[in-house]
Amino acid sequence: xxxxxxxxxxxxxxxxxxxxxxxxxxxxxxxxxxxxxxxxxxxxxxxxxxxxxxxxxxxxxxxxxxxxxxxxxxxxxxxxxxxxxxxxxxxxxxxxxxxxxxxxxxxxxxxxxxxxxxxxxxxxxxxxxxxxxxxxxxxxxxxxxxxxxxxxxxxxx
Amino acid sequence: xxxxxxxxxxxxxxxxxxxxxxxxxxxxxxxxxxxxxxxxxxxxxxxxxxxxxxxxxxxxxxxxxxxxxxxxxxxxxxxxxxxxxxxxxxxxxxxxxxxxxxxxxxxxxxxxxxxxxxxxxxxxxxxxxxxxxxxxxxxxxxxxxxxxxxxxxxxxxxxxxxxxxxxxxxxxxxxxxxxxxxxxxxxxxxxxxxxxxxxxxxxxxxxxxxxxxxxxxxxxxxxxxxxxxxxx
Ligand SMILES: Nc1nc2c(ncn2[C@@H]2O[C@H](COP(=O)(O)OP(=O)(O)OP(=O)(O)O)[C@@H](O)[C@H]2O)c(=O)[nH]1
Ligand SMILES: [Mg+2]
Numbered sequence: 001x002x003x004x005x006x007x008x009x010x011x012x013x014x015x016x017x018x019x020x021x022x023x024x025x026x027x028x029x030x031x032x033x034x035x036x037x038x039x040x041x042x043x044x045x046x047x048x049x050x051x052x053x054x055x056x057x058x059x060x061x062x063x064x065x066x067x068x069x070x071x072x073x074x075x076x077x078x079x080x081x082x083x084x085x086x087x088x089x090x091x092x093x094x095x096x097x098x099x100x101x102x103x104x105x106x107x108x109x110x111x112x113x114x115x116x117x118x119x120x121x122x123x124x125x126x127x128x129x130x131x132x133x134x135x136x137x138x139x140x141x142x143x144x145x146x147x148x149x150x151x152x153x154x155x156x157x
Numbered sequence: 158x159x160x161x162x163x164x165x166x167x168x169x170x171x172x173x174x175x176x177x178x179x180x181x182x183x184x185x186x187x188x189x190x191x192x193x194x195x196x197x198x199x200x201x202x203x204x205x206x207x208x209x210x211x212x213x214x215x216x217x218x219x220x221x222x223x224x225x226x227x228x229x230x231x232x233x234x235x236x237x238x239x240x241x242x243x244x245x246x247x248x249x250x251x252x253x254x255x256x257x258x259x260x261x262x263x264x265x266x267x268x269x270x271x272x273x274x275x276x277x278x279x280x281x282x283x284x285x286x287x288x289x290x291x292x293x294x295x296x297x298x299x300x301x302x303x304x305x306x307x308x309x310x311x312x313x314x315x316x317x318x319x320x321x322x323x324x325x326x327x328x329x330x331x332x333x334x335x336x337x338x339x340x341x342x343x344x345x346x347x348x349x350x351x352x353x354x355x356x357x358x359x360x361x362x363x364x365x366x367x368x369x370x371x372x373x374x375x376x377x378x379x380x381x382x383x384x385x386x387x388x389x
Pocket of ligand 2: 202203245
């Protein structure tokens with residue numbers, strides 16, 4: 001080090017711990033969540049029937065058997081969720097998901113908002129027309145075994 | 158690794174790259190996990206993701222309608238308002254049965270609605286910092302600190318700008334001594350991998366299951382207690 005770099009801009013930041021005693025607008029995460037209405041709500045990332053749909057969750061739909069009447073690409077008539085009423089989008093999702101895709105990939109490749117895609121996938125999953133794969137690990141924060149696997153995977157890059 | 162076919166497939170949208178081998182077997186799926194890359198506008202989040210991703214970063218948008226008080230949002234208008242936030246993400250196949258996603262997302266407080274969702278199940282976060290606009294990363298730091306998500310600070314150094322030592326950045330950001338600070342260049346893969354390794358190491362350090370480590374919840378016990386928070 002030959003030259004002393006100037007100190008970073010002296011912008012005061014009060015760490016969260018120091019502010020804990022001070023009243024905070026919004027009163028913390030609980031209020032923050034409840035005061036919001038998501039356009040399409042999934043509770044805790046789960047569909048009605050308990051599928052977990054995070055951005056990285058994999059989904060897949062095998063190709064429809066040909067010439068066998070209405071395959072999985074044709075939505076069942078009758079009362080259904082959003083996916084039954086928005087046919088082109090649901091069909092596009094099923095087509096894309098003949099390869100394994102994450103929820104985020106489906107949204108990005110179809111250029112559809114994430115929230116809409118999640119609700120459509122949730123409907124398709126609840127109707128048994130798309131498979132939602134488990135994360136491969138326990139829900140919540142990744143456990144040590146998974147972290148170790150990620151670490152060794154990154155070391156091999 | 159693991160690109161099985163690069164043939165254009167009828168199932169692939171125009172312009173999509175070849176499928177990874179695990180994508181074509183629908184009988185099983187790899188484990189999926191993710192890391193969030195947060196920071197101010199233009200700090201280099203997408204560059205960071207692109208430096209390690211096996212696919213060109215994809216973009217997706219979340220739209221959010223707020224109704225009611227908008228208690229935490231100074232930008233919210235009474236009644237109804239819509240916010241769109243774009244995320245860029247990339248993918249790394251770490252093993253035949255393990256895929257890591259990197260989600261780059263802006264750090265402004267009005268986007269926090271989306272983070273609650275995004276960080277669920279995440280390994281942790283990389284908070285990217287441009288020392289010329291230090292304050293841009295404050296909301297991200299506040300968010301991860303109060304939520305107890307493991308994070309590291311990555312200073313994206315733009316050449317031709319003053320280079321600051323990690324210690325000076327740590328001080329300016331009022332970081333706890335155990336939060337890793339890296340000086341890196343988001344365009345260089347080696348530094349990006351190093352940053353990710355540091356984050357996963359950090360997540361292991363604060364993960365439950367190691368005797369003698371107090372941070373069983375991801376938040377060092379003393380800090381959690383001092384703030385009176387219940388780590389999620
Ligand atoms: N010189 C230099 N330029 C960089 C570096 N990292 C990123 N850039 C450039 O800075 C600009 C912004 O980078 P992005 O990766 O798009 O930043 P971002 O955080 O994704 O930006 P937004 O998504 O718009 O918030 C681009 O033109 C990059 O090429 C760096 O380390 N050095
Ligand atoms: Mg970007």
